Amino acid sequence: MRSEVPEVLAGTALRRGDLLRRGVTDSRLRSRAVRRPFRGVHADAGVEPGVLRRIGDVVPLLPPGGVVGGWAAAWLHGARWFDGRCGGQELPVLVCLPAAGRMRPRPGVRVLRSELRDDDVTEVAGVPVTSAVRTGLDLARLSDVPRRGVVAVDALWAAGATTGPAVLAHLEERPRLRGAPVARAAAGLAVPGVRSPKETELRMLWVFDAGLPIPLVNHRLVDLAGRHLGTPDLLDEEAGLVGEFDGGDHLALEVSTVDHVRQEGLERHGLVVARFTSVDVRPAHVRRTVWRLRDARTRGLARVGPRSWRVVP
Known part of the structure; x- marks a missing residue:
């Protein structure tokens, strides 16, 4: 089928008049090798949809x-x-x-x-x-x-x-x-360094729906000796609250294991970790997510003792 497509049509779309002026015949334009996405527009039918x-x-x-x-x-x-x-x-x-x-x-x-x-x-x-x-x-x-x-x-x-x-x-x-x-x-x-649109949606829910302070986005956390603890999606530095959005790739066993190990390390240093998925940012579940965020921040603010972590700009 591809060999029947006029070279001028390969991978593009053109108006019928332009094709006729370039020597493409009406019979070739009517062939199955040619799509007509709009009236008067012809394109190569072999190009994959996308x-x-x-x-x-x-x-x-x-x-x-x-x-x-x-x-x-x-x-x-x-x-x-x-x-x-x-x-x-x-x-x-x-x-x-x-x-x-x-x-x-x-x-x-x-x-x-x-x-x-x-x-x-x-x-x-x-x-x-x-x-x-x-x-x-x-x-x-x-x-x-x-x-x-x-x-x-x-x-x-x-x-x-x-x-x-x-x-x-x-x-x-x-x-x-x-x-x-x-x-x-x-x-x-808007901020730099965002890794996914759902991460932004969670941040907007955090700010607009839960009414929490604007969080830091993908900032590195280290312990007082400078050892890397993690790079949380969202961080309320005042409360020590970490918000993580888990996309579909986090369901894989190896990724999930790494997530759990990192979370344990953050919690050992007194940070409160709240994890969310695409379900949590759906309108039907916003109230529950807001409650979880506010509760997590309250618990973070209630923590006592000196901090053993810091933010690396």
Whole structure:
């Protein structure tokens, strides 16, 4: 089947008119080797489904001045936490247009019209996209609450694409953008070094729902002799409270054993360790998680005696 695909179609999507001008015949475009993701757009049917194919299908639709944005731009900038899915459903690919831009709505595509300056636009892998900092700003300001925006900025920061302070500075030059207050709050709460989106969700639950002080994220703990004790996901230094998020990989026997040994070492030094999974950050279990966090902090604050640990910046 692959050999039947015109070379010009390999791995990409193009408009029918462009293909006809390049010598591809109608009969070849009607063959089973060619997909038609949108009216007038043809692509190689041999390309495996995935994020890159979804993004590539939209590129031929871009009008002059239009670029790919949102989760798709974040993925191209290296933030692979964004796979275009949420709750088992596919998210539309965001197309960002200048204020005067025009594009016909289509299933699977969301259009956002907004001011796009030269430094808001770049190119990644041949795809015109919003810059990393503008991508973070848009994802944050289009979130209905700051905590979801924090996940976006954390992800881009973890990928080395942009930072929270950079998003804030970019926003200050565009204070009239819709959603600016939400974006400002989200970027202000973002931190470097986050290892997973669920870790960010736990941190936001810690701050917003439990009302606990903003924790340190992935800071090293050592004993007074400088020996490494662990690098907890979250740390309330005042209370000596450690919060750990256990992803699916922590269920493996070897990883779980290492977790238990590390926890015992932290507890020997007077730290209170609270462990959580993806179940604990679901809305149905937030009340229980809040109670556990507050109880753990109370126990931590009640500890007496000199500390035998310290934080390494």
